[in-house]
Amino acid sequence: MNTTAKAIIWVVVLGVVAWAGYAMLGAPAEAPVEETVATSTVPVAVEPLKIGFIAPLSGDGASYGEMKRNVVMLAVEEINAAGGVNGRPLEVIYEDGKCSGKDATSAAQKLVNVDKVHFILGGFCSGESLAAIPVAEAGQVLMLSTGSSSPDLTGKSRFFVRDYPSDATQGEVLAKAAAAKGWKKVAMIQEQLDYPLGIFKAFSASFEALGGTVVKEEFPTSATDFRSMLTKLKAAKPDALFLNAQTPASGERVIKQLVDLKWKPKMLVNEAFVGDRATVEKYKDILEGALAAEFAVDPANTKFAALDQAYKAKFGVDMPFKSYGQTVYDGVYMAKEGLMAVGDDGAKLADWFRTVKDWQGASGSITIKPDGDRESGYSGEVVKGGKVEMMAATTATSTPQ
Amino acid sequence: MRLMKTSESYIFPYVDIVPQLIANSVIAGAIYALIALGFNLIYGTTKFFNLAHGAVAACGAYTVFAILKIFALPVNVVVTCVIGAVVAGSIGYGLDKFVYLPLRKRKASNMVLMVASLGAFTAIQAVIAILFTSQFQALESSGGVSGSVEVYGAIITHTQVVIIACGLAIMAVLGLVAKYTLFGKAVSAIKDDEEVARMVGIDTNKIIGRVFFIGSAIAGVAGILIGFDTGIEPTMGMNLLLKGTIASIIGGVGSLYGGFLGAFVLGFAENFGIWKISGEWKDAIAFVVLIIFLLIRPEGIVKK
Numbered sequence: 001m002n003t004t005a006k007a008i009i010w011v012v013v014l015g016v017v018a019w020a021g022y023a024m025l026g027a028p029a030e031a032p033v034e035e036t037v038a039t040s041t042v043p044v045a046v047e048p049l050k051i052g053f054i055a056p057l058s059g060d061g062a063s064y065g066e067m068k069r070n071v072v073m074l075a076v077e078e079i080n081a082a083g084g085v086n087g088r089p090l091e092v093i094y095e096d097g098k099c100s101g102k103d104a105t106s107a108a109q110k111l112v113n114v115d116k117v118h119f120i121l122g123g124f125c126s127g128e129s130l131a132a133i134p135v136a137e138a139g140q141v142l143m144l145s146t147g148s149s150s151p152d153l154t155g156k157s158r159f160f161v162r163d164y165p166s167d168a169t170q171g172e173v174l175a176k177a178a179a180a181k182g183w184k185k186v187a188m189i190q191e192q193l194d195y196p197l198g199i200f201k202a203f204s205a206s207f208e209a210l211g212g213t214v215v216k217e218e219f220p221t222s223a224t225d226f227r228s229m230l231t232k233l234k235a236a237k238p239d240a241l242f243l244n245a246q247t248p249a250s251g252e253r254v255i256k257q258l259v260d261l262k263w264k265p266k267m268l269v270n271e272a273f274v275g276d277r278a279t280v281e282k283y284k285d286i287l288e289g290a291l292a293a294e295f296a297v298d299p300a301n302t303k304f305a306a307l308d309q310a311y312k313a314k315f316g317v318d319m320p321f322k323s324y325g326q327t328v329y330d331g332v333y334m335a336k337e338g339l340m341a342v343g344d345d346g347a348k349l350a351d352w353f354r355t356v357k358d359w360q361g362a363s364g365s366i367t368i369k370p371d372g373d374r375e376s377g378y379s380g381e382v383v384k385g386g387k388v389e390m391m392a393a394t395t396a397t398s399t400p401q
Numbered sequence: 402m403r404l405m406k407t408s409e410s411y412i413f414p415y416v417d418i419v420p421q422l423i424a425n426s427v428i429a430g431a432i433y434a435l436i437a438l439g440f441n442l443i444y445g446t447t448k449f450f451n452l453a454h455g456a457v458a459a460c461g462a463y464t465v466f467a468i469l470k471i472f473a474l475p476v477n478v479v480v481t482c483v484i485g486a487v488v489a490g491s492i493g494y495g496l497d498k499f500v501y502l503p504l505r506k507r508k509a510s511n512m513v514l515m516v517a518s519l520g521a522f523t524a525i526q527a528v529i530a531i532l533f534t535s536q537f538q539a540l541e542s543s544g545g546v547s548g549s550v551e552v553y554g555a556i557i558t559h560t561q562v563v564i565i566a567c568g569l570a571i572m573a574v575l576g577l578v579a580k581y582t583l584f585g586k587a588v589s590a591i592k593d594d595e596e597v598a599r600m601v602g603i604d605t606n607k608i609i610g611r612v613f614f615i616g617s618a619i620a621g622v623a624g625i626l627i628g629f630d631t632g633i634e635p636t637m638g639m640n641l642l643l644k645g646t647i648a649s650i651i652g653g654v655g656s657l658y659g660g661f662l663g664a665f666v667l668g669f670a671e672n673f674g675i676w677k678i679s680g681e682w683k684d685a686i687a688f689v690v691l692i693i694f695l696l697i698r699p700e701g702i703v704k705k
Contacts, residue, residue: 009516012513058535060536219683224627224631224632225425225429225432225631228421228425228672228676229675231425232418232676232680234418252537253537253632257631260549260558261421262556
């Protein structure tokens with residue numbers, strides 16, 4: 001090969017690397033990688049207190065991550081306008097975890113080793129949290145997840161806490177509701193990621209204990225053709241189909257092909273799917289009567305109502321995934337209190353969070369158990385005419401763990 | 402792995418599943434064929450793997466998305482699809498004119514061209530993500546409710562019928578063009594030997610440019626139809642490209658009918674492969690088929 005060709009190869013390789021790096025860091029128009037939030041009320045001389053942020057800012061999970069970023073921006077603005085943390089403004093370093101363990105690990109590595117933060121708000125997806133915990137642990141950095149609900153995270157590390165309840169209760173609530181319907185066999189189509197897997201484990205354990213059976217097909221996130229998997233599940237003649245996807249996007253892909261195949265089973269959907277009310281409304285025909293379980297929101301809660309209004313006023317859209325939004329908001333405020341109480345130290349924060357008891361937030365009363373989990377549960381819901389309604393209380397509520 | 406038996410259909414235990422599996426295979430095959438047709442056309446003339454092909458398909462889909470959803474222009478759907486195909490074709494033509502042609506003039510190897518096309522792929526994908534966000538979108542507005550036909554108990558939607566028909570029609574037209582027109586003859590001359598073709602007075606760069614336009618427009622059509630069928634996202638190109646390439650290699654890379662045949666072999670292998678084993682193995686099956694062909698019949702089903 002002559003030198004010109006070699007030079008061209010190098011230029012092209014550099015170009016590709018640059019583009020790949022650019023793509024990895026996310027589209028700037030949508031997801032600013034690093035953004036500092038400081039307000040004029042705070043003197044410039046005071047050094048800001050840096051905290052990390054990990055959530056999917058690109059890919060299928062971007063709709064959650066964007067909401068989370070917006071809520072964090074909102075809460076941090078409020079906190080800084082009110083004097084910050086002991087006079088120091090909070091500065092958030094936003095990293096894209098892409099809802100993948102691999103990307104969340106590199107994000108955590110950057111936050112811990114380059115930015116030297118001692119507190120990370122994240123991950124969002126369970127896979128992000130599971131993968132990033134060892135990095136945080138090594139750096140003695142506390143991670144507070146406001147959305148990861150995999151049962152595998154319970155008691156995972158001293159440096160991990162969450163203000164979002166575990167899916168163990170979600171699976172249990174759904175299993176009880178399904179059994180109450182008299183369903184014996186449930187077919188599940190499950191995405192191959194930690195969050196849906198956690199729900200499957202919790203659901204099948206409870207459902208089988210109640211005398212039911214579960215047949216399952218799994219699909220990788222990259223899959224777009226589910227027709228033959230659905231054909232197989234249909235041939236198994238189940239009483240109901242459980243759509244267990246990580247994101248509304250992949251759930252929608254499955255449900256569209258379900259409609260195409262003209263199969264109208266009774267359905268169960270997970271919280272990640274039912275949280276996207278627009279998609280539920282769009283597929284209301286096939287979802288009529290579908291069972292779901294959510295960590296519900298309480299519109300009568302004044303903090304929640306204020307957050308909901310402030311979000312709409314600032315971003316011009318109704319806050320999506322409200323049940324996740326409320327815990328993000330509470331997470332930022334709890335972090336502020338923790339930082340004020342014990343200072344910027346991961347180990348001390350880890351202990352402080354476990355002392356949180358009956359803390360009143362937008363998501364209700366928060367108590368963090370010694371294993372790092374939030375004490376509270378999911379409630380059962382049913383889809384009626386494209387709207388999600390609460391199920392009758394008898395079978396629907398889980399016992400707080 | 403789970404074997405699922407039905408209790409009712411005792412004599413023909415799988416009578417309720419086989420027709421739908423056949424239909425699913427044909428649909429998947431037709432989708433792969435649409436990608437493989439354009440890919441093979443370009444490969445046949447230029448002899449390099451144009452990896453940007455997948456991203457060009459996404460461009461077609463996003464053009465339709467922009468017209469129908471973002472600007473909500475009152476344009477007929479068919480007209481919109483034609484515009485989408487032309488835009489995709491133009492992007493392919495532009496890639497050839499501004500990236501591949503200058504490289505070819507410098508006598509760059511096919512390896513260089515392939516790496517350049519990988520760069521173009523990543524760049525186009527990033528631009529789409531910036532313009533339209535990286536979220537999954539549905540091209541259809543009606544909540545996925547479209548008409549469908551039933552054949553022996555198997556359901557095929559109208560979109561899928563169009564996909565199958567387009568695959569057949571494009572293959573037939575390409576076959577006729579190759580056989581009966583001067584352009585087709587020029588293309589096959591370049592396929593055989595570009596140097597000789599140039600010597601006998603064929604403007605090879607002009608012909609290759611046109612081939613890029615046509616091949617990319619076909620990719621655009623594929624992207625649009627897949628968008629209507631399963632939805633769109635900026636990263637859709639990679640998966641399409643992968644399956645299209647496997648189909649081409651199985652069928653005989655660079656061969657018009659080979660790619661078409663390979664696509665259906667792949668579609669059937671994938672969909673019938675997961676009949677008795679779990680569906681998560683689908684992609685693995687595709688690559689196993691590819692490896693088998695590479696080992697046993699590397700030239701593909703149809704020899705050139």
